[in-house]
Amino acid sequence: MRHWSLALWVSSCVLHLSHAGAQSTPVHAPTLTPTPTRTATPSVPPTPPPTPTPTPTQRPLFADANCDGRGTAADFAAAISVSGNAALFPACAYADLFRDRGLSDRDFVPILADIFDTFAAPWTPTPSPSFTITPTPNATHTATPTAPRTATPTSTPTASMTATETPSTTPTPTATATLVPTRTPTRTFTRTTTATHTATPTPTPTGIVYRLAGDWAANWGGQICFLNGQPFTSLQDTIYHVTSLGGQLDIQVRNGAFIGRGLTPDASGTVKTTYRVFDQRVCLINGVFQEFVFDYTFTFHVNGTGSATAHWTYAFNTNCATCEVTDSATLVRVTLPP
Secondary structure, three states, X not given: OHHHHHHHHHHHHHHHHHHHOOOOOOOOOOOOOOOOOOOOOOOOOOOOOOOXXXXXXXXXXXXXXXXXXXXXXXXXXXHXXXXXXXXXXXXXXXXXXXXXXXXXXXXXXXXXXXXXXXXXXOOOOOOOOOOOOOOOOOOOOOOOOOOOXXXXXXXXXXXXXXXXXXXXXXXXXXXXXXXXXXXXXXXXOOOOOOOOOOOOXXXXXXXXXXXXXXXXXXXXXXXXXXXXXXXXXXXXXXXXXXXXXXXXXXXXXXXXXXXXXXXXXXXXXXXXXXXXXXXXXXXXXXXXXXXXXXXXXXXXXXXXXXXXXXXXXXXXXXXXXXXXXXXEEEEEEEEOOO
């Protein structure tokens, strides 16, 4: 439009000047015909469609043993808990899979599936809208002059210096043999002592103690023990078997109990011993078995005669009725030692 206005303005000025001159000859100026020039409209490249992002699809849980809506390791603990205690998680239907029963490895497969396969990534891409590029008609492309390329000086590579290896006089370590003292084992002789069996001599009874051995008949006086005013018992005539060993005497009721062991007689051949025995009767006051206690004194002579005394009590270890008796006997040896 500016081209058209400028041409008209110039034409009007020329005509005005021609009329202003009284006798001037009209000059016909050439008529300018403007040629419209189209300017190329730059084409905007289409914006590529956005890449669709896959939306994870949540799968249903198979064994949510604690009903927390998630597949986690806590479901293992819940499954084990309800297997031993059926009262736990009462409102959780998934927990019924494991409730009140023994579990095996297969029972934990659904829980593993929940943990590793709950979220999958299958997705269907959303079709992107199609773009149609419409070319601009009669677009005039103006060539852009290309500046002549200026030769860029190329640097010539300088030959690198080659390093020459100079032999160095580095001393090479020489292995020196080190003498290691070798320990020579010393033979040790172990002296084995061979036990020599020495026959133990059988002691031959000798001396006065041996001469006191044998069977001795005792004639007791028969003093009666009155228990609660009633006659109870008394010592009866007895034969005592006396043996000697190592200078000591053992006294035994013949074919009965030992009433003394390892007794050493004094110079007069006298020994003392105490003999205790429980009766089968029980004191009703305290339920204790009643006990006999005999304090014996024996005197043996090498000529085969002797004497004995006995002080004995009954039930002195209870609160029931008791008795106490002292009796004596004469001793006569009736059998010599073998």
